[in-house]
Amino acid sequence: MAWLDTIVQGVLLGGLYALFATGLSLIFGVMRLVNLAHGDFSILAAFLAVVAVQALDVNPLLALVLVAPIMALVGYTLQRLVLNRLLGRGILPAVLVTFGLSIVIQNGLLETFSADSHRLNPGGLETASLALGGGLAVGWFPLLTFAVAVLLLVGLQLLIGRTALGRAFRAASDDGETAALMGIDQGRLYGLAMALSLAIVAVAGIFLGIRTTFSFASGPDRLLFAFEAVIIGGLGSLWGTLVGGVILGVAQTTGARLSPGWGVLAGHLVFLAVLLLRPSGLFAKSRRVDS
Amino acid sequence: MSGSATIVERTTPASRAGLVAAVLLVAALIALPWTRDAGLMRMVVEFIALLVLAQMWNLLAGYAGLVSIGQQAYVGLGGYALMVLADDLAVNPFLAVPLAGLVAAALALPTAALVFRFSGGYFAVGTWAVAEVYRLLIANTSALGRGTGRTLKAVFPLARETRELATYALAVALGVAAVVVVYLYLRSRLGLGLMAVRDSEPASQSLGVDVGRTKLAVYLIAAFGTGTTGALIYLNLLRISPDAAFSINWTAYTIFIVVIGGLGTLEGPIVGTVVFFLLRELLADYGSWYMILLGALAVVAMMRFPQGLWGLVAERWDVRFFPVQRRVHLDAPPRA
């Protein structure tokens, strides 16, 4: 029974990882950009929530309603002012600029909030649990996180599959130049993609901040886990990202059960195993792991 | 048809001047120990370490097009290999430094088998993931000191001055060797192939350049150089821990140095390291503002002057101290 509990925890953790991964794979799909500051933006959102909670005395989940649009605006502006200028110049400028941004964000957070750990408190929700019978209990909050992740994925799938914006995303992802020739304003489109990506990662960051403590340096690990979830699930597949997140989550909880220091490492090893045995991931649409 | 000759020139007055300056600099470095300024010697060792790290990263990213943010893996592996070789296997600690580089290169082989499945931005993240794996593996191994790390005991019998002098000598030798080897490699036929791969993989492949082997060779060389430097760094510091040895800061510093100094040139990393040290001295008291400035400068540099400081100078005055290109003079008659 304890093992079942571990697996369930891992699955629910996977929901959180899927949230992190979705933003990353969205912008990669649309504009072949890997945002190395992706994790740091989620932590920035968590800190913004800390500020909002202190200033407005609201529940962090409510602060999310304020923080997510702010992060969307940050993403849109960043893309249009800075990142759009780097596209088409190969991967080096984009990698280096987003890496530089990562350093700036981390150290900016350090200066502003010191090295202390923080935690967002949703008023007891995070410790409440639901008994599922047979001695198995799951926390309300992990369940909520997973549900939100699934909801967001469904929403994103509808957006991409049924709307004009979604068609534009897919067309630009197939062939950016022809998409432009059809009248798609690439600069604006990429800005919207980044806005969406950062809004989603803001949700992820705040949910993370409720679940566990975080500090200025928590960003890079989020990026790594997001990346691993995407690769395990396979590029180009939204639901594959959820599966990838779940596999990663289960690997981590299982590893941690064997030995506390081994949780994260177990996740890395599963990632490497998938990379070795099935480099295109489990549900890939595209064959090659290219950017 | 007039008999026009095509001349391929490999040295210029500037490069000959550069050679003279380089020889003088090395002579000065060799003479430095006579000043008995231990602090200065330690700083030179640090300078050379960063310079070699930068040259290696430059070789990878600027010449081979492999943008790795995981080179700290080899800094850490080199450092720990030093500990194991010198303390556990009773190898002479100074000999252990280049041997540690070999260990790093050996581990780079299976690493490459994994990360080369990626390209572009995902390659970058992949190298970072692998570095994290190494860090965690070592942090969970009690024989290697777990999270607290280890101290280099093999040098205890030596007098401090002797150790410092030997470390310094090793550093100077490493620095000179790294620059010379990279320079010769780039000027050779192999180097020409490498630059062709950087400019266009399909084109160079069609001309017979083995792209896969070329990239692997460069990756292994860089791992060797980085690993050796890692061993040197921890020979100098004497104390190693996983978080410090595998810190992303090593990559952050080298990226800054190369981007500010000039990517894809040999002189760039030298200029960049100088700027880096200057900034560090100036901003020593400002903690994280220093890193913020570094990051912001790197971002601006990539956007506004991607050729780096040295690139600006070289373009303006057409100067190259370490030319790796050939100048082709076509003495064709003017068009009618």
Added chain:
Amino acid sequence: MSLLDVRALSAFYGDFQALFGVTLEVAEGETVAVIGANGAGKSTFLRAVAGALPVPAEAVAFDGRPVGGRPSHALVDLGIVLVPEGRKIFPSLSVEENLQVGAHRRRPGPWTLERVYRLFPVLGERRTQPGTNLSGGEQQMLAIGRGLMANPRLLLVDEISLGLAPVVVQQLYRTLEAVRAEGTTLLVVEQDVSRVLAVAQRVYCFRKGSVSLQDVPARLTRERIAAAYFGA
């Protein structure tokens, strides 16, 4: 007054010069053809007019106003639409979605999904299939339909006969006739010279990135065309 007025247009791919001072004009409602050997710069020219290459502002005028250098999507707003060489159908989109993307700018006009399906019934039959599942000829119809969905004033058509059987090409040119009958201005790049002479009111020939011949079909002899194609 000409709808499209190109004056001394030079274009580059990086350091490589592809077009050398091309001057060309198309009057509203006309069908003008561009012929020439491979690599003569015909496709480059259409792409430059469509905004895919950097171009000086005064080099291209549309409806009397300079439009050179504007991004492609802004030119689609004005009614300049390209049917690209090689069709460039979006593989991730269905046939219907490919057509819908063509209407992204939502320019008002007579062309709708229903009308395109009436023009190309086979597209209607396959509307939910991935765009690239179609045969070569059907993909070309899709590319033309996608261009029409933007309700163009000037339709730039790049080498629609490439790789297709003569029967299919015949059918495609009949639909171009229907488009022309609407009053749409056509600028057609074509390898098949005889096809083009039958449909165009004026013809330009390109050679090595510049115009080597321009005239009406009636006055073009085989010898003049060969000379313009390959050089005297």
